């Protein structure tokens with residue numbers, strides 16, 4: 001991809017953001033103000049040296065002092081006001097870009113999320129807006145100011161003594177080359193450091209999130225060893241990156257304060273001795289040159305930093321440029337599901353997670369999907385809800401190809417209840433209302449009853465208004481599942497997919513909910529990814545998956561004792577799962593301890 005320059009990047013990052021240009025003009029005005037009042041002291045200094053000191057004209061000392069005081073006053077006003085404007089501008093930009101990113105992220109299709117590893121939207125917006133803000137302040141505002149200031153100083157230097165100026169400009173390319181060289185080395189070290197730190201932070205994050213499991217499994221020492229391993233790898237690279245950055249600082253200090261000054265003293269001295277210049281001119285020149293060279297260094301650093309930062313900046317631009325709503329909204333009327341020759345491979349995997357899957361589920365039917373762990377059951381659920389897009393094949397609901405319509409069209413038709421439901425740190429009521437904003441209390445209570453969670457809610461002090469903590473942490477796994485099933489009942493979609501959504505329930509609760517599901521199923525199409533095979537006996541059809549392929553699709557009666565994979569699943573579960581092994585499925589019952 002072609003690298004974008006600053007202007008192109010600026011346009012891309014400020015597109016459709018109103019009110020930025022006006023603030024930029026106001027800021028530009030006060031920046032020029034500060035620049036002018038930053039230059040005047042140099043002229044006053046020149047006046048002081050040449051007219052007052054060299055010409056021994058003490059009468060002109062007081063105008064110089066008054067001039068200095070006036071400039072100080074105006075410069076302070078300029079700096080204060082431009083600071084206020086730049087803070088306002090940056091804040092305004094930060095809010096607008098966050099808003100734009102939020103709108104973009106919430107309207108993107110599901111498959112974009114996995115493609116761009118968007119993950120946690122909140123932290124993604126934070127880091128993207130930081131990248132954009134940083135570009136705006138350092139690579140636009142500071143850079144432009146630095147360039148304008150350096151050009152103004154270069155012109156003044158040339159006007160002052162063009163011969164010394166031209167000779168001293170030799171340090172400009174040297175500075176650019178050196179900063180470029182050290183910057184390149186530092187960038188490489190920082191790149192390595194970033195990779196190692198990302199791994200370390202991921203490790204730390206998962207450790208903190210799962211600290212209970214770490215403690216329960218007595219893994220503290222092993223985790224500490226791993227932490228030390230991360231440190232050992234990070235340490236040398238960190239030292240290397242620090243070394244280059246300190247070399248840069250030392251180089252800058254040395255050239256600015258020693259080499260360039262020595263050079264100008266020497267060359268200037270020769271000019272003065274030979275009568276081409278005067279001591280006063282030289283002193284003023286050195287003072288101007290110090291500022292000029294400082295700016296040149298800032299510009300070289302900014303060029304390098306822009307190169308380093310552009311990888312992240314372009315990622316943000318790419319996200320902002322992503323086409324939203326490419327697929328149109330279309331009302332899906334029918335409820336039949338028709339799947340033809342579905343193929344899907346996860347990014348980075350060599351083998352298919354699913355291949356050659358074809359099946360149909362008619363309106364009102366209940367399909368169970370069974371198979372060993374990793375056989376592809378959840379992948380089918382993700383494909384049917386449009387969360388991922390297949391590399392081959394087609395899924396039609398009500399005759400409409402679901403990958404040609406937007407996610408809104410699909411979510412009106414299909415709801416999914418998953419093993420680990422998404423619950424928010426809000427009240428039970430608010431979590432339920434996410435499914436249907438205008439649901440009445442009577443509706444909420446009815447659905448909670450059907451999901452066997454209402455008795456529990458009744459025991460809580462604040463009933464439906466109880467806050468359930470982050471990710472529903474104040475609830476048990478089974479309670480979280482029942483709440484999410486209640487949410488699906490409230491949503492009342494025509495197609496409901498249950499992806500191991502009763503796995504954390506005890507048999508009694510599971511049976512209650514299954515009974516509810518059955519009563520609910522009239523006219524609805526249901527797909528259950530079964531956790532316990534005892535729950536699928538009444539399903540109209542059973543799909544048996546093995547290593548991503550569909551090995552059978554029939555009724556339970558037809559599969560039992562006839563399909564090897566299905567039989568094996570049955571046997572394994574009822575022996576390992578604490579059930580008595582039976583000849584006839586009607587006899588399946590949990591093994592009661594002590595019986």
Ligand SMILES: Nc1ncnc2c1ncn2[C@@H]1O[C@H](COP(=O)(O)OP(=O)(O)OP(=O)(O)O)[C@@H](O)[C@H]1O
Nearest residue numbers: 346347349353371372373374375376377378379380
């Ligand atoms: N996000 C992912 N990235 C890469 N590979 C994945 C991803 N999700 C699943 N897979 C792989 O795809 C295959 C099918 O996974 P899937 O989750 O559909 O299986 P499953 O039958 O639902 O398993 P389980 O019963 O354990 O939940 C597995 O081999 C799995 O490793």
